[in-house]
Amino acid sequence: GEAMLHPDDIPMVESAIRANLEGTIAFFEVQVRVRAKNGAQKWVLSRAKVTARDEAGRPLRMSGVHVDITAVKQTEVELAKAGRLLTQLGEMNQALQANRLATMGTMVAGVTHEINNPVASIRMNAELLRENLTTPRRKNKAELLEERLDYVNAIVRLTERLERIVDGLKSFSRRREIRVEPVLLASCLAESWKLACSDRKRVANVEMDMQVETDIRVSADSQQALQVFVNVLLNAVNAVY
Secondary structure: OHHHEOHHHHHHHHHHHHHHHOOOOOOEEEEEEEEOOOOOEEEEEEEEEEEEEOOOOOEEEEEEEEEEOHHHHHHHHHHHHHHHHHHHHHHHHHHHHHHHHHHHHHHHHHHHHHHHHHHHHHHHHHHHHHHHHHOOOOOOHHHHHHHHHHHHHHHHHHHHHHHHHHHHHHHHHOOOOOOOEEEEHHHHHHHHHHHHOOOHHHHOOOOOOOOOOOOOEEEEOHHHHHHHHHHHHHHHHHHHO
């Protein structure tokens, strides 16, 4: 009876029954919410039709069935939730990808700037080495050899720095996890200054007074820490000159 139907479903049921009684539709099928004896709400599929009419076409008998589809409805609800969740995840992934591309663009611009410095220094050292090898000088062989070794060592250090920069970019693109480990601060700073000194023109008249205890360790990714210190040192040099 109507007492068991959800109030919002009553107009729909009445309309369907009326249409079937009037012959507008051959049968009706509705999904309605009903209140069970224990007070719980259930979903029921109701299918019925007029099975007998008099000579004037007035309905005499209607028959039908009620099927409990509560479980089906619950599954539909869960599937709808899952669908919305997948949509949200897809939107989040698109946003993350867009943000990642923007971040990559910013990083590439920064890396390009960082690469320009060691590349210029490599070129300068290579040209000085060529000049040393081709231009006669009033120096003995030992002095010439020491000068050449300085140029070669500078080129090697600068090349290693480039490799670290490129490796950092590759690691970012592959979402490499940061490897946090105990890093000797003094050693990291000393190596950073050595790399910074590869750019001879910029640090020619600069000295670093490092006052750090040799056994102090910090938790960091050694490669990223090295890159940070090199940038800080070169920025400091730029600020002075």
